[in-house]
Structure formats: C-alpha cells, structure tokens
Amino acid sequence: IKMRVVEDCKLPAAMQCLSGRKIVLAAATLRPETMYGQTNCWVEPNGEYGAFESHDGDEVIIATERAARNMAYQGMSPEHGKVK
Numbered sequence: 001i002k003m004r005v006v007e008d009c010k011l012p013a014a015m016q017c018l019s020g021r022k023i024v025l026a027a028a029t030l031r032p033e034t035m036y037g038q039t040n041c042w043v044e045p046n047g048e049y050g051a052f053e054s055h056d057g058d059e060v061i062i063a064t065e066r067a068a069r070n071m072a073y074q075g076m077s078p079e080h081g082k083v084k
Contacts, residue, residue: 002026003041018051018060026063053077053084
C-alpha cells in the first residue's frame with residue numbers, strides 16, 4: 001500500500017532535494033485488507049525515516065531503514081536485497 005504525497009505540499013528543508021519527484025509513503029502492514037478505504041495516515045513524529053529509490057526509479061519511498069530493507073527483498077528496490 002502506497003500513499004502519494006500531494007505534489008504542491010511544502011517539503012521540509014531536508015527533503016528539498018526531492019522536489020519535483022513522485023514521493024510516496026509506504027504503509028507498514030502485511031495485511032492490505034486493513035487498508036481498504038483508508039483516507040489518512042499517521043506518521044511517528046519522532047521516527048527516523050529515509051527516502052529510498054523505488055525499483056523503477058520513478059518514485060521515492062519514504063520509510064524506515066528496516067522497512068526499506070524488507071521491501072528490497074520484495075522487488076521494490078533497484079537491486080534485489082539492497083536499498084539505495
């Protein structure tokens with residue numbers, strides 16, 4: 001489950017380098033049926049998140065390092081098993 005960040009939102013200074021790119025938040029769930037009809041997303045305010053390349057280079061995925069590493073083994077990173 002991915003939720004796209006609105007294109008005209010004001011990015012924080014640390015994310016300005018991503019301006020103009022397609023940015024998505026990846027939901028941390030193994031049960032997609034729990035996300036059906038979801039209209040919002042809660043983000044841990046003190047969490048440590050990173051920006052990771054998607055498998056096709058078209059998207060930047062915002063997730064934790066652990067989640068990105070797990071997604072790398074599910075075909076969601078440019079190289080299998082490696083995060084970038």
